Amino acid sequence: MSPRHVYDAIVLGGGPAGLSAALMLGRSRRSTLVLDAARPRNRFASHMHGVLGNEGVDPATLLERGRAEIASHGVEYQLAAAHEVTGAAHGLEVILEGAALSTRALVLATGARDQLPHINGLAERWGHTVLHCPYCHGWEVRDQRLGVLITSPLQAHLPFLLRQLSDRVAVFASNASALDASTRARLEAREITVIDAGLTSLEGPARVLEYATTSAGERVPLDALFAGGTVSPHDAMLAGLDLERDESPSGSFLTIDQTGKTSHPRIWAAGNVVTPHANVPMSMGAGTMAGAAVNATLAEEDADASHARHTHR
Numbered sequence: 001m002s003p004r005h006v007y008d009a010i011v012l013g014g015g016p017a018g019l020s021a022a023l024m025l026g027r028s029r030r031s032t033l034v035l036d037a038a039r040p041r042n043r044f045a046s047h048m049h050g051v052l053g054n055e056g057v058d059p060a061t062l063l064e065r066g067r068a069e070i071a072s073h074g075v076e077y078q079l080a081a082a083h084e085v086t087g088a089a090h091g092l093e094v095i096l097e098g099a100a101l102s103t104r105a106l107v108l109a110t111g112a113r114d115q116l117p118h119i120n121g122l123a124e125r126w127g128h129t130v131l132h133c134p135y136c137h138g139w140e141v142r143d144q145r146l147g148v149l150i151t152s153p154l155q156a157h158l159p160f161l162l163r164q165l166s167d168r169v170a171v172f173a174s175n176a177s178a179l180d181a182s183t184r185a186r187l188e189a190r191e192i193t194v195i196d197a198g199l200t201s202l203e204g205p206a207r208v209l210e211y212a213t214t215s216a217g218e219r220v221p222l223d224a225l226f227a228g229g230t231v232s233p234h235d236a237m238l239a240g241l242d243l244e245r246d247e248s249p250s251g252s253f254l255t256i257d258q259t260g261k262t263s264h265p266r267i268w269a270a271g272n273v274v275t276p277h278a279n280v281p282m283s284m285g286a287g288t289m290a291g292a293a294v295n296a297t298l299a300e301e302d303a304d305a306s307h308a309r310h311t312h313r
């Protein structure tokens, strides 16, 4: 029986973070496999912004280019979801439907899932006229009638960012305790309207937004609504390894150091799976760093192994 192939690195996730990690590994001549379920977080948007050199590009086009670039450096790409990662004598084993793959190191770049607020008409407008980030899509709706749905104090800074883009900003505070007295006074000073009601529906033809209906029955004309949901990382496949986590008001995420290394010596993580607020360039930067850190770690390990063999002889 031939010995089982052991990859130098397996990258879980083929979004901006995972492909950037894979590019560093491929350029270092590391045998690398990317496993990708191919459902990137921004797949709902047809244009990507704030990504230097790629302003307005379709996010799918960026990933297509990335896949071609990693392929040209010998990296394998497979459309598949990893179910579990376990420890093994050579390093790690990645379990997927009908297969188990061996690797010396792993980069987790599986992104995160947005659980959107349950409001009629919101999900189908996500990435079009319902937006989550002023840096990604704010410029495109500048000077328009902007709504901001605030469900928690963590979002209270958002209206002030949007006021920079339009002087017609209305805040919908579905949860009265989300805005304290001082924030309300500052909103008023910036001439931002506060409506103390949640939203029941968004209305307009197809994905266009014309107005929002509040829980008090009011119709508020709007061109775009900024709203966020709960964000949860795709990291359940590592649950059995019991890695360290950071608990914060934004959720529970794996603990990493500046290179993306987790508390496991062979596992790194990059992108939205550990930093949900990171946009595409930030995720690419983190993936690049993680890929380089994996190569550096393996290079030290290779040198140690060669040295041990040399000394033994």
Ligand SMILES: Cc1cc2nc3c(=O)[nH]c(=O)nc-3n(C[C@H](O)[C@H](O)[C@H](O)COP(=O)(O)OP(=O)(O)OC[C@H]3O[C@@H](n4cnc5c(N)ncnc54)[C@H](O)[C@@H]3O)c2cc1C
Pocket (backbone or CB within 6 Å): 012, 013, 014, 015, 016, 017, 018, 035, 036, 037, 038, 039, 040, 041, 042, 043, 044, 045, 047, 048, 049, 050, 051, 080, 081, 082, 083, 109, 110, 111, 112, 114, 126, 127, 132, 136, 137, 234, 237, 270, 271, 272, 273, 278, 279, 280, 281, 283
């Ligand atoms: C609507 C919307 C619009 C956005 N617009 C912009 C924008 O204009 N500009 C910008 O800079 N940022 C934008 N963002 C943010 C952007 O989506 C993220 O910064 C980026 O996707 C993070 O990259 P990532 O590689 O960490 O994760 P992702 O891009 O989400 O990629 C993760 C990949 O891992 C795969 N995966 C998940 N689980 C597994 C598994 N078990 N096994 C294998 N693969 C798995 C996923 O299917 C996916 O393909 C937007 C976000 C949203 C929600």
